[in-house]
Amino acid sequence: MTEPRPSDNALRAMTDDGAFRVITVRTTDIVRRMLATRSLWGAEAVQLADVATGTILLRETMAPTHRFQSLLRSAEGACLWVGDSDPDGGARGLFTRKDKKPAASLQGGTLEVVRTLHNGELHRGVVAVPVGSTMSQALMVYLQESEQVVSMLAIACVLGDDHVVAAGGYIVQLLPGVGQGPLAIMTERLRDFEDIGPLLSKLDAATSPLMDEILYGMPFTRLEESPLAWRCRCGKDRVLASLATLPRSDLVELSADDKPIELSCDFCGSAYAVSPAELRAMLAEN
Numbered sequence: 001m002t003e004p005r006p007s008d009n010a011l012r013a014m015t016d017d018g019a020f021r022v023i024t025v026r027t028t029d030i031v032r033r034m035l036a037t038r039s040l041w042g043a044e045a046v047q048l049a050d051v052a053t054g055t056i057l058l059r060e061t062m063a064p065t066h067r068f069q070s071l072l073r074s075a076e077g078a079c080l081w082v083g084d085s086d087p088d089g090g091a092r093g094l095f096t097r098k099d100k101k102p103a104a105s106l107q108g109g110t111l112e113v114v115r116t117l118h119n120g121e122l123h124r125g126v127v128a129v130p131v132g133s134t135m136s137q138a139l140m141v142y143l144q145e146s147e148q149v150v151s152m153l154a155i156a157c158v159l160g161d162d163h164v165v166a167a168g169g170y171i172v173q174l175l176p177g178v179g180q181g182p183l184a185i186m187t188e189r190l191r192d193f194e195d196i197g198p199l200l201s202k203l204d205a206a207t208s209p210l211m212d213e214i215l216y217g218m219p220f221t222r223l224e225e226s227p228l229a230w231r232c233r234c235g236k237d238r239v240l241a242s243l244a245t246l247p248r249s250d251l252v253e254l255s256a257d258d259k260p261i262e263l264s265c266d267f268c269g270s271a272y273a274v275s276p277a278e279l280r281a282m283l284a285e286n
Helices: 028-038 043-062 135-146 179-194 199-205 207-214 238-243 249-255 275-284
Strands: 008-013 020-024 069-075 080-085 090-097 110-116 120-126 151-159 166-175 222-226 259-262 273-274
Touching: 008 043, 008 207, 020 207, 028 090, 028 166, 043 069, 043 080, 043 110, 043 135, 043 151, 043 166, 069 249, 090 135, 110 135, 110 166, 110 238, 120 135, 135 151, 135 179, 166 207, 179 207, 199 207, 207 222, 207 259, 207 275, 238 273, 238 275, 249 275
Parallel strands: none
Antiparallel strands: 008 020, 008 222, 020 166, 069 080, 069 110, 080 090, 110 120, 151 166, 259 273
16 A cells, blocks of 8 residues: 655654654645745755745744744845745745846855744844855754754755755754753764755655654654645735835825736735725725
8 A cells, every 4th residue: 555645744752851852844845836936946946945944943943833934145145045934834935136146155144033922023033154054054053042042953955857856854952951861862863864865855754754763762752743835925915015015105106007016926926916096095095
């Protein structure tokens, strides 16, 4: 009997000695949809996949019921990768650059993480991307410097000739009171999981087998599994709300034309048309 194909999800577990919390995520389908939507491929696509996967891991680790957004900027802001992760498991990503040149080196770049707090306010944390670091390493620096969370993680996206083979990752968080013995064992073990691309390809990035590999021989308990999916938050209401923030003089100028305004979502490319009548109604309301 053929095994059912895995779907994108996040799986949580804790070692029975209370030393470590582990989260594994599969993001293959999210990455496939995200890259296809924006017709992105190559090194820039892998970086976007890693930013999106990393953002999901941050949300699952820090505050699963709040929205997270990660912004990875290359030196002088020439390129920008954005990952967006919502509490309902929806995720999306965006890549922009100032010109048609290949993506610039991340040396001298920054990683900014924005998340909502319980009172609705935004918390921002920014760290410099270490020279020569991967996205995995940049995320660990952010967690330690901005959130004071000691963790070990790895993410990867494997591309085939014309398709996404696998995408996903894991994070191992050290819990208070972890002993030196378990810490030394886990640190040594995770040396074999720094480059997880080949393992993700072998397992189709399925979260349960990946969890078994990371915690092999260590008693642990699976805690919770939650679905993940590509999902854009755009819509006509959001477009109108964005236009409503423009100065009144701009709205008057736009509504004077008989033609509708054509706008599109930067994340998914969905097109929206706003008629002059809708603009005039917006002016009347304000």
